[in-house]
Amino acid sequence: MSAAFPHPDPSIRPADRRVSARIGAIAESATLAVDAKAKALKAAGRPVIGFGAGEPDFPTPDYIVDAAVAACRDPKNHRYTPAGGLPELKAAIAAKTLRDSGWTVEPSQVLVTNGGKQAIYEAFAAILDPGDEVVVPAPYWTTYPESIQLAGGVAVEVVADETTGYKVTVEQLEAARTENTKVLLFVSPSNPTGAVYTRAEVEAVGRWAAEHGLWVLTDEIYEHLVYGDAEFVSMPVAVPELADKCIVVNGVAKTYAMTGWRVGWMVGPKDVIKAATNLQSHATSNVSNVAQVAALAAVSGDLAAVDEMKTAFDRRRQTVVRMLNEIPGVVCPEPEGAFYAYPSVKGLLGKEIRGRRPQSSAELAALVLDEAEVAVVPGEAFGTPGYLRLSYALGDEDLVEGVSRLQKLLGEAQD
Known part of the structure; x- marks a missing residue:
């Protein structure tokens, strides 16, 4: 811990x-x-x-770069835009979320961020108070516990190893839960292990979180990179009763080879998205408009x-x-x-x-x-x-x- x-x-x-x-x-x-x-x-x-x-x-694919080049020449992109993201990009992310994971959300449930890292920090900052505990399956990506700590929370690690394919069980999660537990961090496919939870495993973990009234922050940045018989399953789709206490983090970095463009997003309940947007309005204002237009081309296009x-x-x-x-x-x-x-x-x-x-x-x-x-x-x-x-x-x-x-x-x- x-x-x-x-x-x-x-x-x-x-x-x-x-x-x-x-x-x-x-x-x-x-x-x-x-x-x-x-x-x-x-x-x-x-x-x-x-x-x-x-x-x-x-x-980065040429059609995305071409969209950015055109955006550079358009004077409207030389000005401030809404802190929460270009309206057309938010709408496209909502449509992409339905297309790729089956979750129906509104543009008002989307916040465009400077990469997935900002989305992760702002999500934790929006829902954690000092001392709130977040259950973090390990091995974990290095940024998660640091973001939790910055938000005043406490990361509670639950360790899985190679004997279980680096996947934690509901029994392990329950053993880590206390009266201070507020959030479960859930990542599938996983960085750093490449582990992918089955549909049954996602459902079991989600039902456990819903049963105890916990929030779930799930990072779906690798949603399209699954192999063999593995299947990506989105938590709020697998467990609909959890949707009102679930925040999904995603971005264009991995899917479209756009790590340097720095465009991510978070999707969640409107009140949490509004709070995180207020935070971003003071922290960074809007994401680069040129990068947002490139991201719009990416998420609106096909997956070739x-x-x-x-x-x-x-x-x-x-x-x-x-x-x-x-x-x-x-x-x-x-x-x-x-x-x-x-x-x-x-x-x-x-x-x-x-x-x-x-x-x-x-x-x-x-x-x-x-x-x-x-x-x-x-x-x-x-x-x-x-x-x-x-x-x-x-x-x-x-x-x-x-x-x-x-x-x-x-x-x-x-x-």
Whole structure:
């Protein structure tokens, strides 16, 4: 369990505190830090292969870029627009939500945000009071607990491992529930594990939340990236009685290869959306109009581009899982969604590799970067030490080369 944001040291004068206790307690995004280090090493001439950032290696589709270029030339986009989003984009997101998940919502239930991260923070800020608890299944994406803490809440972790496909059970959730529990965070497909809950599992979790009057914040950013027989199921559709206490977070970043455009959104009850919109009106005002017009083209178009990307991701998924499982001491369940593999490396910890004995996945990740020039994110960043996250959203050749380096290096492990 992570504590709510800390109180300042009363022995220090306010004027002498250089950084607030609240902000000083925030950890840097581990995934972005790994990606930045990998890019810096590459810029210095080292042949680093980065598995760190969750970012498609495809360009944004041309029709979306063309819409943005046209928007740049239209003077109406050079001015302030409503803080909650362009009306036409909000309407398109409502239509897209019905098309893709079967949930009927109104444009007034939509808030357009600066990427999914802002949506997540504003959602928690809108519904949490200090001390409210949020049940957070782990492994979790690094931003979730930090957003909860910033909003004054307390993250209560419920850990799943490779033996259950990284999926938590209702029994685990119930064991974590207290009188202070207000929200369940639910993510499927999952970052960092690629786990996808079945329809029956989504329904069971949703009914449990509804039975206890809990809110659910569900992140659906990877909704279109599911493989094999896996199925994306939207929580408020599977459990309609939960819809009035459910907030859905989404965005264009992963589906349309638009990570840098910074357009996300949240969908939920009108009163919560209005509160979050008020917050955004003071925090950032409107999202860039040019980016919003690009997002409008994206969500209004078909899914041909994502289908092409998904074919490539599926091929890479199978390759990375096969190659990782060939390494003695590594266990990697097959991810069913998103574009991440999350192997357990607990079988390698404490073993000697090139004169070093890493005792944690963080130490192992550092060794891998130093010795194999491969950047991965350690499980500590996701609340579960003993694992590594590899994004397979990179070119096929780089993927094979990178995992081959891992095979060579980690294959040297000795007792």
